[in-house]
Amino acid sequence: MKVTAIETHICHAWRTNWVFVRVLTDDGIHGVGEATLEYREQTVAQACKELERYLVGRDPFDIEAFWHDTYRDVYWRGGPVLMSALSAVEMALWDIKGKALDVPVWQLLGGRVRDRVPCYANGWFAPAVRPDEFAEKARVAVAQGFRGLKWDPFGSAYMNIGKRELNDAMACVQAVVEAVGPDVDILIEGHGRFNVPTAIRIAQRLEEFDITWFEEPVPPDNLDALAEVKQRVRVPIAAGERLYSRWDFRALLQRGAADYVQPDVSHAGGIGELRKIAAMAETYNIAICPHNPSGPVANAATLQLAACTTNFFLLETMSNDVPHRREISTEQARFEAGALLIPDGPGLGIDLRIDEIAKHPYEPRNLRHYTGALTQIRPPDAVSYFNPETSNTPKK
Incomplete structure (x- = not known):
């Protein structure tokens, strides 16, 4: 061949x-x-x-x-x-x-060590703005089976954050925590946009909420700053979605700059490279929690890795998506009790429908992180995707 x-x-x-x-x-x-x-x-x-x-x-x-x-x-x-x-x-x-x-693919990588992988939800909050709106969206996501929720509550703040902005962010976190209770993982996203003193200040305020992690508190190209934040705060730090190979992750791990690492199978070198990154992290007793907000093929590849990686902890999922996600591939993502089940079909277990993809041609999009429009992450017609009430069985 x-x-x-x-x-x-x-x-x-x-x-x-x-x-x-x-x-x-x-x-x-x-x-x-x-x-x-x-x-x-x-x-x-x-x-x-x-x-x-x-x-x-x-x-x-x-x-x-x-x-x-x-x-x-x-x-x-x-x-x-x-x-x-x-x-x-x-x-x-x-x-x-x-x-x-x-x-x-997981069979080619040594066989599976689990048949399901626990997930947390991203995108669940759209288009919430006020704390009470976030709380209601959080209740819906948890009712759908998710046991972890991630979001960025910091509006348009960049590098620094004012007292009012910080208080508003903490009010949002508090509203969600009170809405879902103590058994749901709370993951706070920073999108790499704060300086060291601001990241430390935010992390200190987050301590009261017993969060699972504070993600990318400082820019990803300053690992010394990330290490300083980790050393000076008492909340776990997650990072790595914007690192691109085992060599990048070596520097992160050697500095002790994160408690969880987040390689992305679509950016960090693919399936084999993520296996190597995971093995490196395991020698530091660090779990991997892959960045996974993209499309159906990236999700399928990440599930193959989840099956056979011993230090795999949590998987990111977008809780809802564009309606045509069901049309453009044969994705069959089975979600039960807060976890995605590992597929057992040949290869990645997915194929593309090229004719359907052609119905949705490229449209340019710009970064929203510093405009205060972060909650506009999902379209108005988004459909709930990874939950038992909406089947992902593809059309014949």
């Missing part, structure tokens, strides 16, 4: 545009991957096509050789665009291998 081509397909998904790849072979088997890089989708799609010259004519089973040759030969190493493209193509190769051997 030899690789014959790489296709790229962009699908508008309101908040972003999903970037999918298909790797084709002369045996008729194809694999799918995802390289969704928010706000740079067209750039990463072109990068995926540029990887074609490294792969056409090669055996798709030689995944490690392809990864190594591509990463080394690019010379500039790392970065979000190359690593997202490499991630997508790499996961498509795993998909081909699993399909050819008629086994799920």
Whole structure:
């Protein structure tokens, strides 16, 4: 079997545009991957096509050789665009291998250590603004089965935060905590936008709520600042969604800068690279909690990793999504009692419907983090996705 081509397909998904790849072979088997890089989708799609010259004519089973040759030969190493493209193509190769051997990818990675993975919800809050609106949305999410809720309550604050803004943020957190009770994980997102004294000040205020973690309190390119925050606060710190390889995570781990690490399968190098990052983290007794807000193929790949990674802790899910998510792929995400079940179909257990994707062409989107529009993360017609009341069984 030899690789014959790489296709790229962009699908508008309101908040972003999903970037999918298909790797084709002369045996008729194809694999799918995802390289969704928010706000740079067209750039990463072109990068995926540029990887074609490294792969056409090669055996798709030689995944490690392809990864190594591509990463080394690019010379500039790392970065979000190359690593997202490499991630997508790499996961498509795993998909081909699993399909050819008629086994799920997790079986190729040593077999599973669990049959379900606990999840927390993101996006559950849209379009709440006031604390009482957040509280009501939180009650709905918990009623749907989620046992963890993540959100950014900090409005348009950047680097510093005023007393009123901070008090408003804490009122929002308090309203949610009181609404859902003590047994639900509370995860507070910082989006990497505060300086050290502000992050410490916020973390000190968060202590009273017994949160599970404070995520990306400072910019991701200053690991010394992140380490300082972690050393000076008493809430757990999570980070890593904007790190792009085992070399980036080595620096994070060596500094002791986080309690939980959050690699993204679509950005950090793909399935094999996340396995290596997880193994590195395990030597520090640190769990991985992958960043996973993207599309259905990235979710499928992350579930394969969850199956066979011993130090896997929590998985991010978007609790609702655009209605056409059900139409553009064969995703079958089964959610029960706060967990996603690990699939057992061959490969990644998912395929793309190219004709349906074409109905939702690319539309540009800009970052919302500093505009106060963070709660506009879901479209008005968003449908509840990962909960037992709304089946994800794909159309025939």
